[in-house]
Amino acid sequence: MATVNGEAILSVDDLRISFSTYAGEVQAVRGATFDLRRGETLAIVGESGSGKSVAARSIMRLNPESNTIVRGGEIIFEGEDLLKLSEKRMLDIRGPKIAMVFQDPMTSLDPTMRVGRQIIESLKQHLGMSGRQAAERAAELLELVGIPHAEARLKQYPHQFSGGMRQRVVIAIALACDPQVLIADEPTTALDVTIQAQILELLRELQERLGMSIVLITHDLGVVASTAHRIAVMYGGKIIETGTVREIFYTPQMPYTWGLLASIPLPTADRSQDLIPIPGTPPDATDPPKGCPFAARCPYAMRICEDEVPGYTTFSDEHRAACWLHHQMAPNVERPARITGAK
């Protein structure tokens, strides 16, 4: 899929988010920098606890108010830093400008409210529509996301929908006010594989039709390959590598990305070639390592990796990675065969 060469609609710069807990300060995001361009899909990939969801929620300021600490950085949207906007101004951003789709469609709809009202709510709030206009628009939205018999469906409650249908409703709610940016936080993780494909197809189709930009949060590189234009790999609260889908899949530059790719099952691959898991566990976010977050699990780690955070090395206009192996004094390390031969 070709890269979209557009201007950045959303720029996240050195974002640092912590949570205060009884166990101490959890440093969930420790300096994340990425751009989202007009009309593109940017996938943020990482395992559980990498900080990807927290980073995504920070864009809409949806992390729990009571214990979230913004340690630094900025999120620039339409020339303003979202982190500094008043709560009141944020109300006009959430929904009409930036919308979000959540992971679990079984729990993200209010079980006691008719589906129609949950869509209409947003329309009335932001577009000032009358009840009738809003109901018509809600029916259109349901049809747009592929729910048949929209009129009747509007009057039903969430429990009368299947998981995949509910996720379509959640997407309809997100699209209600024509947002410029859609943040999809693991939108297919809770769904059956066949439904996953349908939802991803729907998102892709909607993007083409409505021209919005999508931030796709996922731990599943398989999802990314078919949907995204660019990838940002997140680990230990940092973006450790970013590039186009092609670059990340064919010429990954960071051992963690190698590990991620080596752990995807390939249907065409020789069965004798086992999946290679990444040994160890992610770093403790209450006491993050001072060097590269992956150093403790990295088979190529050098002494400097544990002591200092590597800077970014640039490989192309899009592709850069933070890894000491690319320092001029580092030994030359070959990518593992499974990755090089992945084509």
Added chain:
Amino acid sequence: MLKYTLKRLVNAFVVLFIITTATWFLMQLLPGSPIQNSEKLTPEQEAQVAEQYNLDEPLPVQYALYMSGLLRGDLGDSYQFGGRSVTGIILERLPVSIFLGTQAIIVGLVVGLFLGIVSALKQNSIWDSGAAFLAVLGVSVPDFVLAPLAQYWLGLKLGIFPIAFFESWWHSVLPSLVLATVVAAVIATFTRTEMLEVLGQDYVTLAKAKGLSRLAVVLRHVLRNSMIPLVTIMLPLTAALVTGVLIVETVFSIPGLGEQFVRSIFEKDFPIIMGTTILFSVFFVASYLLQDILYGIIDPRIRVAGNRE
């Protein structure tokens, strides 16, 4: 929904029958007899009184007589008040108790909801701790301790409220407040827990993500979903209230049904004990029934499950 309701209704009558029968036989186990409790009577007078109230018949006959009366809606006559009908006595006493109880529930509900909502929305603040302290106090101090304390401090020492009898609305304030404490405390704790749980739900985050104001999110999504489980505790709460009414009315010498009930147990006035027990049971069973139906109205998932039956 209709079939479901009918089924519950039949169940309710079975429960009532069991309660009535059990209470009637248990009552016979009370030491002494209604007649010997009164002033000294000659054996002839005793026999005459016993005959008048069918107390000379064997127990199964007495039971059958009582139940057949009950079926005709006749609760019998009181032993104490020169043969006044139990129904008449209950009707005279009941309004006072209902008044006290309703007032207590309203006050308890308003105060409890307020405290619960505030402490959930301002979690871990000084509001939260304060409300938690009040709630623990309200649940753990029993009415029979709270009532005399209230009489002493608010009645005697400060002289704000009358300490006994029921002569004006002002007289009902203190007993209602005492009754309301438990209600408020239980509702506050419960509401706080439920609200916190709902506040953490994905659909609340989604509602925020729609750009709804905090107030709109709370009013439209949080409150309704936290109120559903509240319906389930209103029943045990009213139960607590009925026992509370017995104590509070006795302590404050209020001529309600509770005070009458306690007195009739001491006097072994069987028809009044039975009549009041049946009334309380009907009250409980009806609240169960109402609760189930209400639950179905508030939570659409239950409504559907009921239809499938």
